[in-house]
Amino acid sequence: MIEAINRAHAWEMAHDPTVVVLGEDVGVNGGVFRATAGLQKKFGKDRVQDTPLAEGMIAGMSLGMASQGLRPVAEIQFMGFIYPAMDQIANHMARMRHRTRGRITVPVVVRMPHGGGIHAPEHHSESLEAMLAHHPGIRVVCPSSPARAYGLLLASIRDPDPVIFLEPVRLYRLVRQEVADDGQALPLDVCFRLREGSDVTIVTWGAMTFEVLRAAEQLQKDGVSCEVIDLATLSPIDHDTILESVAKTGRLVIVHEAPRNCGVGAEIAATVAEQGLYDLQAPIKRVTGYDTIMPLFRLEYDYIPSVARIVDAVRDTLAE
């Protein structure tokens, strides 16, 4: 996946001279995860800039560049470091189109790793998508495979409005997939159906697709047919696809790594309760991280929903 992200950067930089990359260690070092490896050598120091350790500045500078005609792609090294940048993102980036009555749009992409699973220290394993999705004016995107990382990153860079691009960190080097480096973008604001099924709909995103697809395979052996939907764009949510799937299966399980309280899963559950209630044959289930601080590595995989927890939740809804 990390290679697909790197190639999407390279393709777009080669085809659009206004695309610039900035962030901590993105240039000489190529990024802590090597997402931008080789880009500075290829496109020069003006287009791939190492910045100080100042997330507020990275977001502010990106906003300034974008308002003046560039297409910056900024990297926040870890999602736990986003808080200093939130002022620029929420108070300015998200509002610029609204504030200027549409005269200025800011085509910024702010990329960052999302979630845990790599035995990292504190602040390095957060899943803060709900905080971002709560802000009107920014799009939140989270791919779950190399192909979608490539296609959705291209679409995000080309989009005229700010996109927060969440990269599932434990999939960076875990998932390999042939991806054509052809500059083809994938559509934003729609879900992707990864598995067709008839008994239950499972909605998830990011790294959790890994466990969900395994759970679906396991359940298939017992004759349970799961429809797996990758949300992909977390804000705005493609409710139509989810509602149509629930109308078909009558059951919904939502799986996310982030804490349960006020998570994106709650928004999906609420919308299905509002608009799809009469199709439901069982209560909606959520399988999520816990409402605690993301633990350090020893308990990391007790926190992240396991295949077993997902299978149990599906069985519970089917038992209704």
Added chain:
Amino acid sequence: MTTFNLPDLGEGLAEAEIVRWHVKVGDTVKVDQPMVAVETAKAVVEVPSPYSGVITKLNGNPGDVVATGAPLVEFELQGAGTPAKAAKAAKAPERESPAAAKKADPRAADDSGTVVGSMPTSDDELVETAVAGSDIASPRERVRAAPAVRALAKRLGVDLASVRGTGRGGLITVDDVMTTSGPTSTHTAATVTALKAPAAPRSVPAGTPPSGEAEKLRGLRRAMHQSMSLARDNVMNCTLFDDADLHAWRKGEDFTTRLLRAIGAAATAVPALNAWYDGDNQSRRLMQRVDVAMAVDTPEGLLVPVVRDVAKRSAAELRADVDRLKRGARDRTVAPEDLRDFTFMLSNFGMIAGRYATPVVVPPAVAILGAGKLSHDVVAVMGGIEAHLRMPLSLTFDHRCVTGGEAARFLAALIQDLERAS
């Protein structure tokens, strides 16, 4: 400090009761050393230590019920680096994680791909078919109903697909369900309510109040409560009675192995009674092997260890198995796998007393045989009367999936085999 949680003892049970501790705080224990005996709903199980180290805390006293997964023992480990072995010994529930899928990555040698933590890697190729957007196949025959209406329909046994919705946009209403349910609905609803309502206290004539203390059901007795409730709520029990004439038997025939053999023969003749039935899905599975669960009466309650493959094995083999299982049941060491997956049940209550009974089928099995007390009966035979040894038999079958004819043919085949001289 390391915490050891009560593992799933291999039976999918939610909890266990502490019987006795073999260790105390401050003790140094080695891997696999027995720490505690716990009683599940089925057996007493010894839990070995997953670690080598010093015990710093024991959670719970004998008699306490501990949930599977709850902290049981806390350790101070000796030296670092033991958790790998520990994980194996503790039989922690399997979990799949990307880290577990980590494999040697040639590139990892010079560049781990991160400055913090460690990146899980894999050479597995992802193959997926991702369809963007709402290209969902049109819903099957769509039933629209509020959750409360669905619950009502389920309670009244009404199939919503057969109900015509009169609400807005074809929505099924409470009235629609009641109408479809018909005149029996009030009765059914009342029964359901009655089942849920607490039992009314019986009136006690004035005088001495009864004595005795309420005691919470535990272990085997609680398991019996659960399986019998399940059977009561689901099974349509129907019992057939008959006698086997054992006049041809020679002295010293083994009743139990003869009964097991006869069940095997009957199941071979009529497989419909050697089956599992899933009532929710109306799905019946005829079983190839005949595995008979034998009720064993113990002071703590009823245990039903399973004798495998009774149709194919010799009397001596069956007898050895029966002895082993009975011993295991009485001293509660019978292995969990010996208590699972039976296809037929046998209750030998006649060893104590009682000629006939209405034994209860425990799902997913579909039949149970009760063997009553033997007696010498006066039998009319050609040319006169004789006293014959006879065994009263009671065969209960689940009439939801077994017909009366099948049950009768099964019983006939069983009696025929039982009546043979040897």
